[in-house]
Amino acid sequence: MDGSLLLPLALLLLGPTGARTDTFKACLSGPDCVLIQSKDDDFDWEQSDTRDRTSSSPWIPAGSSFLFVNTSGRYGGQRAQLLLPPLKENDTHCVSFLFYQAGGREGVSPATLNIYITENNSPLGVPVFNSSGPAYHIWKGVELAVSTFWPNHYQVVFEAVSTGQRGILAIKDITLQGHQCLSTPHFLHIKGVEVNAGQTATFHCTVNGRPQNNLLLYLQGMGGRQAVAKETKPVNSRRYVASFDVENTTKGDSGRYRCIAQSERGVGVSCYADLTVKQPPVPIAPPQLTAVGATYLWIQLNANSINGDGPIIDREVEYRTMAGMLIDTTPVDKPTHKIGHLDPDTEYEISVLLTRPLEGGTGNPGPPLRARTKCADPMHGPRRLEVVDIQSKQVTVRWEPFGYNVTRCHSYNLTVQYRYRPAGALSREPLKDELREEEVYDTLSSVPQHTVRNLPPFTNVSLRLVLSNSEGRKESEELLVLTDEDVPGAVPVESIVGSSYEQQISLSWREPLQTYGLIRQYEISYKALSSFDTEFDLSNQSGKVFKLANETSHMFAGLSPGSTYSFTIRASTVKGFGPPVITQFTTKISAPLMPAYDQESPLNQTDSTVTVMLKPAQSRGAPVSKYQVVVEEERPRRQRRGSAEILRCYPVPIHFQNATLLNSQYYFSAELPMSELRAPLPFCVGDNRTYSGYWNAPLLPHKSYGIYYQAVSTANGETKIDCVRVATKAAIIVTQLTTPYIRIAPAAGDKQLTGAVTRKPEPEQEKQSDHTVKIAGSIAGVLLFIIIFLGVILLMKKRRRNYHSYTYYLKLAKKRKETLSSRQEMTLMVNNSQHTTMVDTHTVNGRTVSSPSSFTLKTNTISTTVPNSYYPDPFVPTAILDDSHTMTSETSSLVQSHYKQRESEREALPYQTGQLHPAIRVADLLQHITQMKCAEGYGFKEEYESFFEGQSAPWDSAKKDENRMKNRYGNIIACTYCMFLSGTVAASV
Incomplete structure (x- = not known):
């Protein structure tokens, strides 16, 4: 129910002169019933009068009418409330009633009776009386000494709470008596208390009467908090004061409190007193930082906005380190404050404290301001720096340990700075500009040290330690050290x-x-x-x-x-x-080592072939890749007296078909791979077969040949050749003196040295195996002596006779000028239409030189039996001095020098008319020309009389290859290069 009550029509009040007693009728309906059922409960009270009807329940007590609750079928905790009408009393009074419990199990009551005293329509609060305990099956009396007086009013509420057991709870004889309760004390008025949160609130209740041992005194709060009497103190013989402490009060403990005195017969209840709990003030915002130094902090309190209760009567600043150690609390009377004498680089928590009246009025510190002071310059640099270990690439140094008192900053760097120069550098030379730094980590050890690594060995190193923080740096003393030697680096x-x-x-x-x-x-x-x-x-x-x-x-x-x-x-x-x-x-490869050949005698020899024995060569540095057989035509060449010509090999391969075009004296007749010549092998030179693309052409009987055998090694871009002369074929010469005969002329070059560039074997004397060749050699010697003798006589008698044309003298002067001091020989040619005579040796200016033997054949025989592509053209009545057929090769310098030497030895043979003409000295040339101009027989006008006028043959015949050297009109040559002799000039021999 809402707690509103209907007042009865008549309230019995005591007059001023006497006591009154009012009894509330135990009824629930009717004009005389003032008790009211609550509408906020679970079940209702019932009315019973055993005088009117017979009780059907064994638990219903006998006697007058009463009100009861039946807990049969009720769950535990269900409630039934009955309310008395509000009471406004001025005088001391006492409310009494009887209650009865029956049923349930033995020792267990069926319901609990709770008595609530509400004041001024306040909430029920906490019961002041509780009948918990076993059922006694008797009526028991209870006194309520309520000390609430007009203008306040109160109301008594009866509440039956089911325990879940079957039974009844009944009350009757509710009476308001106009006097004090007999067994229960009354209280005088109590005063309210105000405290700050966290403090102890003490209530003092004055009890009417004397202290009793069986009386329980306690303080009851409307919120349910209770406090037992701490002490009692008598006031006089009729009253005493009980003190109650509410400890550790909080804002939630604020409310109404009253004193309760519980006796054996009833309960004394005082009026309510207010407990006011104030919250000490706390700033809402932290203080503000305005300035920072190494040892001070400036702050603004910022304490205008607070949480808690005022008024504020005091302000303080509290600061502590982050480690939690309180430094100080300083009273403040201004909005700003400077906190001084702080440690550098230290973080502080700064809070503001506010205080209100009463004990415990200082609130908690407000939100903290966290601020760190600045670092200060280090006191000094590291001291006692020394070297403890030196190696080739590292140096270990040690120093005196230091702490915060030196660094004056928790965040600092200790670095080692070093620079170096090579040990061989002069002391006056500056150190390298490059300055290296390394951070040192071993700073907290009791024996701190650091190793500088990756230093160059054998180097002067200058190092120092630098202690630095954000505000400054301090250096140690410089230390000079030489690193040890080490193994050297690699050779570049x-x-x-x-x-x-x-x-x-x-x-x-x-x-x-x-x-x-x-x-x-x-x-x-x-x-x-x-x-x-x-x-x-x-x-x-x-x-x-x-x-x-x-x-x-x-x-x-x-x-x-x-x-x-x-x-x-x-x-x-x-x-x-x-x-x-x-x-x-x-290493470079060497030329193969050719086998030794004791003599140059072939195994077999015919007019066009020579059979030789080819032996394998010994490789030196590279295997032999191929063997080559070279045939060289022996032509006339001069040789200095007392010197031997070194045999030069043939690196330029020349086919037989190209030898004439290249004016080469040699050609390759065969090339054999190394695999075919692992053992000595006979080989026939001139067998008219082809070997690896080279034609082994038959040899010509009328020519002298040198047969060379060479081995070729090729590797790594190098080619080395070694060669040896294995055979010599002499020419078969047909000559005619008074009786024609055949003689064998020795081949030119028989006295040459054989061997490669790198090997010079001793020269060997060529052995003649044919008797005819020996006879021909003897005849040639005799004939040579006769010709030399005749030449000497001719030069002595006809020295100033001139039989040569003007063009011939100019040619001779030009050659003498080119060769300076050397003397040249002149070959004489005698023109004979029937036959030609071959001169083996001749004398020029009194000097005798050896000339290769040649052969004499008729012109028609040569042109019809010998291939024009290889054999030289027959002599014509014209001496051709043409250098266009000189062969030069750039493949090898040896070959070039070889051919240049041979080219320089070639001589132009002037045309002869059958008589001998002495040479004219260059010094006499001018005088001789003057004589030729004045005399008739020198042949200027007769120069061309021996030739036909104009063209003597058709052009088609003149353009043929075989006639190019014979016909002036088919091969036009400037007169400067042609020398002719006049018809018949008398000469005496």
């Missing part, structure tokens, strides 16, 4: 230069870029890795040499040709050898 690969020869390699290098000390020596080891010659044994091709520090080159001798060697170079100091550097060089 690009500095290694090698020159390769056939059996030697010259090696040079430079010292390492990083010596890391003093170089003591170099170690050079070499080993053969491979060879172009697969049959070569490389197992013993290794070695090692040592060179002093000032020696940076070495010549390795005794190496094998065509082999690749690995060279390993290391430099060393006192610490040992540095890393090796490896390089490779390859």
